[in-house]
Amino acid sequence: MGAAKFWAVSFIVSLMILVVTRSQIENEYFFFAGYVVLQYVVLATAWNILGGYTGYTNFGTGAFFAVGAYSSVVLQKLSPLPVPAMILVAGLVSGIIGLGMGYLTLRLRGVFFAIATLAMAIVAQTLIVNWDFVGGARGIYIIRPEHAPLFGGYIQYLYSLMLLLAWFSVAIARSIERSRLGIGFNAIRDDEQAAEAAGVPTLRLKLIATTLSGALMGMAGAPLPYYVTYLDPASSFNLSYAVNSVAMPMIGGMTSWVGPIIGAVLLGTIQQVATVTIASELNLLIVGLLLIAFVIVAPNGIVGLVQARRRARGER
Amino acid sequence: MEISFDLLANAVVAGLLLGGFYAAVTVGVTISFGMLDIVNIAHPAFIMAGSFVAYAINSTLHLDPVLIGLLMMPVFFLLGIAVYQIYYYAFERRGEESIQGLAFFFGLLFVGEVALILIFGVDYRFVEAPYIGPGLHLGVIELPLRMLIPFAVALAMVGLLQAFLGRSFIGRAILAVSQDSLALQLMAADPRRVKRIAFGISIATAALAGALLIIIQPVEPSIGRDYIGRIFAICVLGGMTSFPGMLAGAMLIGIAESVTSTFYGPSWAPAVAFGFLLLTLAIRPAGILGR
Numbered sequence: 157m158g159a160a161k162f163w164a165v166s167f168i169v170s171l172m173i174l175v176v177t178r179s180q181i182e183n184e185y186f187f188f189a190g191y192v193v194l195q196y197v198v199l200a201t202a203w204n205i206l207g208g209y210t211g212y213t214n215f216g217t218g219a220f221f222a223v224g225a226y227s228s229v230v231l232q233k234l235s236p237l238p239v240p241a242m243i244l245v246a247g248l249v250s251g252i253i254g255l256g257m258g259y260l261t262l263r264l265r266g267v268f269f270a271i272a273t274l275a276m277a278i279v280a281q282t283l284i285v286n287w288d289f290v291g292g293a294r295g296i297y298i299i300r301p302e303h304a305p306l307f308g309g310y311i312q313y314l315y316s317l318m319l320l321l322a323w324f325s326v327a328i329a330r331s332i333e334r335s336r337l338g339i340g341f342n343a344i345r346d347d348e349q350a351a352e353a354a355g356v357p358t359l360r361l362k363l364i365a366t367t368l369s370g371a372l373m374g375m376a377g378a379p380l381p382y383y384v385t386y387l388d389p390a391s392s393f394n395l396s397y398a399v400n401s402v403a404m405p406m407i408g409g410m411t412s413w414v415g416p417i418i419g420a421v422l423l424g425t426i427q428q429v430a431t432v433t434i435a436s437e438l439n440l441l442i443v444g445l446l447l448i449a450f451v452i453v454a455p456n457g458i459v460g461l462v463q464a465r466r467r468a469r470g471e472r
Numbered sequence: 473m474e475i476s477f478d479l480l481a482n483a484v485v486a487g488l489l490l491g492g493f494y495a496a497v498t499v500g501v502t503i504s505f506g507m508l509d510i511v512n513i514a515h516p517a518f519i520m521a522g523s524f525v526a527y528a529i530n531s532t533l534h535l536d537p538v539l540i541g542l543l544m545m546p547v548f549f550l551l552g553i554a555v556y557q558i559y560y561y562a563f564e565r566r567g568e569e570s571i572q573g574l575a576f577f578f579g580l581l582f583v584g585e586v587a588l589i590l591i592f593g594v595d596y597r598f599v600e601a602p603y604i605g606p607g608l609h610l611g612v613i614e615l616p617l618r619m620l621i622p623f624a625v626a627l628a629m630v631g632l633l634q635a636f637l638g639r640s641f642i643g644r645a646i647l648a649v650s651q652d653s654l655a656l657q658l659m660a661a662d663p664r665r666v667k668r669i670a671f672g673i674s675i676a677t678a679a680l681a682g683a684l685l686i687i688i689q690p691v692e693p694s695i696g697r698d699y700i701g702r703i704f705a706i707c708v709l710g711g712m713t714s715f716p717g718m719l720a721g722a723m724l725i726g727i728a729e730s731v732t733s734t735f736y737g738p739s740w741a742p743a744v745a746f747g748f749l750l751l752t753l754a755i756r757p758a759g760i761l762g763r
Contacts, residue, residue: 213574215513260754267511268708270574272753274513275701275746282743293739395697399582406575437589444583451572451579452562 193424200404200416202372208410211345216273224377246378254370295388409459491726496626507650516696517584522682541683552675588693596690705749
């Protein structure tokens, strides 16, 4: 399937999901939970553009995500825009941060990049904690507009936006995967020196990957203040965003755009169920243990398992 | 703001003491990351485990925390060996150290933290010892024993490790692995066995470092994260493999943090180490004493 056709087909599929869920499901909780799962689809896909395709581990998902959320807070206080516009602005801000981050560290080995992203998350959090305009360490209350645009409740509106954003990021990931850009990314992951020697502009490609990945993460964070209505640094910079966005592509499979979706839907749903039925601490333990188990037993994730199975059947 | 000399002198001395403690926290990563090339970002989780073991034993048996740290070192050594075995079979042997190995340790960090929260809760815990509270006074400078004792223990540990690596047979073998593990194999030595012992030692240091941490401040499970950046900042600043470089880096970060929190408030202190780390990575990746 060509890129243009995929964009069209996946858009129609997303619209169908949207129409079916919104017309058939009455229960508000479905949209609360669905929003979170879709948000993880965006985060996992965004992480995978840098981590899966290019091979650079980003532990700073929480920072990009929170920067997106806080840029909405700033906009809300200065001049409230409609949420879709805020998503765009958040994407721009996080993209610029991704670019700067990449420029500072990407000339180093991958491991240093990973550590630097962890460090950047704490620096960003310290800045927000000390910035009173956005509430500082105390956090800030956001008042939702009374009526959602179009029709339905506000949470349904946010759910719809997140579904479109998920479609957008998956379509971008799929297009990259089959393009010259994606081949360049893979060359960097497999052997950066060889790629450089073969004339791949490695630094430029890596900067494109960090910018794109950071921008999508920021976009995923932008509606968060309206979803939670109360935002504080400790929860928006939470390490669980980083763990989830690393674990989901790893468990789903990092080489293909399907992997992050599988991982996000699977882990996201398990966590939603576990939070309701057991306890919220325990569901983080599940994610951590699953991550460890998968990287040891099935380093290529569920997609890798399926591919290996198909190959074995083909040889017979 | 007027910078008074007394305040500055106290901040610098407190920073030196803090830096000594940071060296004890970092020495394990200098061995595992610097020498063995194993990116153990889960090291802070082992340090927190050390702190909570010290808390649990101190609150029931009333043993001295430093003594508990020393007694726990063999246990943590074995734990380290077990972790290295898993790491070796799952990643190193397959040549997949990079991204999956990193995710493995990241998962370990997270699981360790959540496990501690489930067992001990999120309250701050502390230990009791006769030297927590009193302090010495040298003129205007205060030296709380709560900082001085960990400082001394930390320096002793780093010094002993330095002597061990330089003089003993196993120690030299560890240095050899860090320089060229293939060449070591050609000398009919088993780099895997050497690495296993070295990784065990690196985790053993976390038992003592954790005990020192809970002497210095009350501890709750998630403060381990703050140490990730500090540890790697110090390790990178110090040029990765050298203990003297690491000590210098630890003192530098300690003083920078202490001065920052004295003059600008403690909420800015975490950014200092990370700022240093980002700057070092960007400008001088070989470290301050590097080549």
